[in-house]
Amino acid sequence: MNEREKTVIANYEQNERMMILVFAQWCVNHDVDALEVYKKAYPHQQANKVLEEMMEETVSKEEADFIATETVLQALQLFGNDDLAFAVQQEVDNKNMNKGK
Numbered sequence: 001m002n003e004r005e006k007t008v009i010a011n012y013e014q015n016e017r018m019m020i021l022v023f024a025q026w027c028v029n030h031d032v033d034a035l036e037v038y039k040k041a042y043p044h045q046q047a048n049k050v051l052e053e054m055m056e057e058t059v060s061k062e063e064a065d066f067i068a069t070e071t072v073l074q075a076l077q078l079f080g081n082d083d084l085a086f087a088v089q090q091e092v093d094n095k096n097m098n099k100g101k
Helices: 003-029 034-041 049-055 069-078 082-099
Strands: none
Touching (some): 069 082
């Protein structure tokens, strides 16, 4: 593997970690368990170590900046996490339905 390929891979991994952090922080901001949402999306996968690491990097929702749901959905889909994006949308739909009750 040449230097350019190593750089491309490193950049992708860094961006992927940022996407996971955005997802984890969105979950904190909306009182959603990121690990549970991940498990719903990928029931046959083992624990995601990077997600666990990124959850440690989140801040309380009082300290956090606003993260739009659409931003999270787009970021997840950009990295091919369509199942996780679907699970996030289900969480949003469930919370919206519960507000009406």
